[in-house]
Amino acid sequence: MIILGIETSCDDSAVALVKNGTEVIGSSISSQMHSSAGGVIPEKASRMHIEILPLLVDDLLKRFPDVKIDKLAVTTNPGLIPSLLVGVSFTYGFARAKGLEVIDINHLYSHVYANILEHPDIEFPHLSLLISGGHTQIIKVMSPIEMEVIGTTLDDACGEAFDKVARMFGLGYPGGPIVSKLALEGNEKAVNFPRPMIHSNDYNFSFSGIKTAVKRFIDSNKDVSKEDILASFEAAVAEVLVKKTIKAAKEYKLNTITLSGGAAANLRIREEFYKHENFKFYFPAISLCGDNAITVAGLAYHY
Numbered sequence: 339m340i341i342l343g344i345e346t347s348c349d350d351s352a353v354a355l356v357k358n359g360t361e362v363i364g365s366s367i368s369s370q371m372h373s374s375a376g377g378v379i380p381e382k383a384s385r386m387h388i389e390i391l392p393l394l395v396d397d398l399l400k401r402f403p404d405v406k407i408d409k410l411a412v413t414t415n416p417g418l419i420p421s422l423l424v425g426v427s428f429t430y431g432f433a434r435a436k437g438l439e440v441i442d443i444n445h446l447y448s449h450v451y452a453n454i455l456e457h458p459d460i461e462f463p464h465l466s467l468l469i470s471g472g473h474t475q476i477i478k479v480m481s482p483i484e485m486e487v488i489g490t491t492l493d494d495a496c497g498e499a500f501d502k503v504a505r506m507f508g509l510g511y512p513g514g515p516i517v518s519k520l521a522l523e524g525n526e527k528a529v530n531f532p533r534p535m536i537h538s539n540d541y542n543f544s545f546s547g548i549k550t551a552v553k554r555f556i557d558s559n560k561d562v563s564k565e566d567i568l569a570s571f572e573a574a575v576a577e578v579l580v581k582k583t584i585k586a587a588k589e590y591k592l593n594t595i596t597l598s599g600g601a602a603a604n605l606r607i608r609e610e611f612y613k614h615e616n617f618k619f620y621f622p623a624i625s626l627c628g629d630n631a632i633t634v635a636g637l638a639y640h641y
């Protein structure tokens with residue numbers, strides 16, 4: 339079963355051919371540049387998808403002329419509507435022309451699938467901490483296509499908090515990679531930022547308070563280095579995320595934990611997990627943390 343996957347949920351146009359859920363035949367991705375604007379402009383993003391997506395598909399199919407596609411798969415939600423519409427319209431048009439079936443893919447499920455694709459023998463049920471630019475969720479994963487959200491952010495998403503803090507320092511978009519790089523040079527004990535909801539009696543998160551605390555601190559303390567502030571911010575986020583995930587894992591009696599979503603690339607958060615013994619942790623390859631079409635085509639095999 340060979341599936342052509344298409345992903346345009348935000349600012350990455352991506353295509354991939356995957357066999358039987360795990361075997362990557364070929365893929366490509368084109369990431370848009372929204373750095374100067376400090377964030378993604380939805381209309382601009384959709385216009386860029388329109389230009390690039392047909393070229394990516396064309397190029398991929400030319401690279402593998404002997405591959406016979408059995409089905410198509412496309413991310414349908416959640417995401418930026420103008421961006422999603424480009425992928426969905428293209429895929430359904432292409433499918434109609436070729437007489438092929440389309441599998442609709444939930445963007446969050448495809449993020450979680452990254453770990454399953456890399457470790458098909460992973461234990462079910464397991465727990466996944468999904469951290470991206472739009473979501474922060476603790477998810478009980480019963481199978482590749484059955485998931486239950488047990489906690490979520492009440493305001494900003496984890497990646498969004500990194501993006502907003504990066505903007506305070508004029509570091510461009512996306513903020514996560516540059517913030518975590520600069521944080522490596524800083525002292526994470528320099529500033530004791532709040533750990534919102536760390537002791538709350540649920541598995542929800544809140545990141546807007548940390549973000550505001552960072553803003554206030556920057557405005558009133560000019561003598562602390564950017565690196566120290568970023569390292570302290572990152573440590574606060576990592577501690578809250580990991581403490582609550584471990585608490586959920588204990589309560590739900592799940593000892594396999596995966597990290598997924600764009601911010602799963604963060605090494606400090608990964609390190610925080612390793613402070614906890616008696617759990618099996620899975621972290622995706624960096625290339626499968628962010629938006630991509632490999633996990634879209636892979637997950638579609640399970641429907």
Ligand code: KG4
Nearest residue numbers: 470471472497512513514600601604628629
């Ligand atoms: O999953 P993704 O590619 O797109 C969404 O579905 O949102 O995630 C993008 C988010 C951005 O907010 C970006 O700043 C964040 O992931 N991110 C990171 C890191 N790399 C990417 N956040 C923290 N640390 C990183 N190393």
Ligand code: ZN
Nearest residue numbers: 470600628629
């Ligand atoms: Zn995503």
